[in-house]
Amino acid sequence: MNAQDALGNDGERRRRFARIALSFVAGPGDLVLGALLRSCGPAEAFAAVCDGRPPGPDGAAGPGGFPGLSRALARWAARLDAVPTDAKLAAWERAGIRIVCPGDPEWPTQLDVLGAARPLLLWLRGCADLRLACLRSVSVVGARAATAYGRHVATEMAAALAERDWAVISGGAYGIDGCAHLGALGGGGVTVSVLASGLSYGYPQGHHELFAAIAKQGAVVSEWPPDRSPTRPGFLVRNRVIAALSRGTVVVEAALRSGALNTARHARDLCRPLMAVPGPVTSTMSEGCHEIIREWGAVCVTRAQDVIEHVSPVGEGLADRRRGPARPRDSLDPKATAVLEAVPARAGAGPAAIAAAAGLDLDTTMRCLGALAAAGFVERCARGWRIRKNT
């Protein structure tokens, strides 16, 4: 290894550590930090936090460069004691938690559309390669207080997506999130849970076994350091990642003030396909879905095939056309259909009356009646011809 390489690797290691350190002093989605990182690297940014002054020889960001930068630097500096020791980081690594940074092979580059709100890094536990898993993925989100209907639909849809090799992305909450993961696991597919708490904290506690199962077949992901507890605004910040990771977002069941509509708004703002599953209009738990179908133009989807068609490139992943049940009379030609429709159900009618009603001549009518009788549609009776009852 020559000196250049060693220096390069060392620089890379410094940048990575700076990113990790910054993730402990600033909260996810901090737009001031995002703006700072667009003007300098993470190492310079972290040095600025430690120095308490903007980076560059004369404070390069300068007056007006980043509104609130000085205040933010002070705020971040106040939390410098939260930056973990190497031993702590190594302990998390031993616990199966890895860190994925922008530029890493596993980094999902679709997150870059978030701009200044792009995550600093992601904490990850699981066997899936996050980038590969999310290339063909759909976010399935909805209410915690889901109804039996919503839980059923989320489970079935996620299972059907998994069976068609589409990964499912969701949060970690009870209700629709949990059902989406369970459905994907049952369908033998990859599923990704994006938490608003640290991975070791794993909120909600009742889903610890689910998170373990997800890690075995997919990945559990978070922007927060492993031991952080969740906060209310954290869920909203997290939602942008759920929307940005996947090709499109489906809201399965959501009331008007559901957090799932916040994820939907992120998907819409990112111009990603947005879909919603309708439900009974008598259920307040579907009001949010109906609202975004009507007011935002979300596509009304009722099955996994609809979702796949909508998130696939034009002409790929086409859903089967829906058809009602086939009926025997569908295969009749137009003249035979006209004759059949002119034959009375009960009383019976003569060929002349049937010909007049069908608007056909007598010869054609007689020929059609013969064919219809042979096929079991009509039968002779005292007064002529009548519809044959199904036997």
Add this chain to the structure above:
Amino acid sequence: MNAQDALGNDGERRRRFARIALSFVAGPGDLVLGALLRSCGPAEAFAAVCDGRPPGPDGAAGPGGFPGLSRALARWAARLDAVPTDAKLAAWERAGIRIVCPGDPEWPTQLDVLGAARPLLLWLRGCADLRLACLRSVSVVGARAATAYGRHVATEMAAALAERDWAVISGGAYGIDGCAHLGALGGGGVTVSVLASGLSYGYPQGHHELFAAIAKQGAVVSEWPPDRSPTRPGFLVRNRVIAALSRGTVVVEAALRSGALNTARHARDLCRPLMAVPGPVTSTMSEGCHEIIREWGAVCVTRAQDVIEHVSPVGEGLADRRRGPARPRDSLDPKATAVLEAVPARAGAGPAAIAAAAGLDLDTTMRCLGALAAAGFVERCARGWRIRKNT
């Protein structure tokens, strides 16, 4: 009365009788007759049927004028014995059935958009003025084999439309049609039933009492002579009238092969607002509604207000904005909200930690904590401040 007037009235009477006679020899929606009536008056058309040759000195329609005209004239002539006597017509009039022709004050001129498929005339029983009733009307249609859900929604929606002075238009079938009428009657409004059978025949028989109730508060209408029984194709022919009479059509519940989708197609082809009520995706009886929302761009409506907003002129009939339940914290200002969201639920935290988490200075944080405590959102505890549980 001078000779001119007498002749004029006489001409009017002849034209009216010709229209009635034609309605007995040709079926509703007969496009050949519709085309003929665009080139000559009803009296000339009826004379042509009686003469068995196209109207005009040398058969004005001429070769290629109307494809199928000669055959149609022969077909119509074969049914001339169906033309009723004056006594028969007078008997129907005594039975409360009146005839409304194009040009009559009660004729709903919006039917003229049907062109050659415009009804020859309408048979009508009821107290409502058809033209006035339909000026502010919505067609509410759906499946005969409706579920309890569909029946409930149709009834409620029609009642709410009636309460807002919108007339309801539908067919006469069991299921959604019947519920729409019952809802409108219950809401004290006008309702119009468009039948595919004659008014005296009144199909289905089980709705005779309903038809009587509709006539008392609205109108029962048909293109078919009063004693005609219905035919399968007749229902499809009838549907264009349901779509054309109203400002817009709502499909409440329909499977994929429901006749209600035929009415929806007419509404779409006439460029009238088309709406559908979503339902559980697990119900095949809502598949047709979801299909037209997704594939045809039908508007997803969940209540009468949505319907009225969609069929009203821009800026009129606006629906209330949907809101979820109001929460006390909605009224807090952004800083107080940030502080409240930084206060832990159970353990409690000191003001400095809360200020850091909220991204605010200590003074502002202390002021907000005081206000939040006074409003009952937070309380002091051993370790600082915590969320106050609802008591």
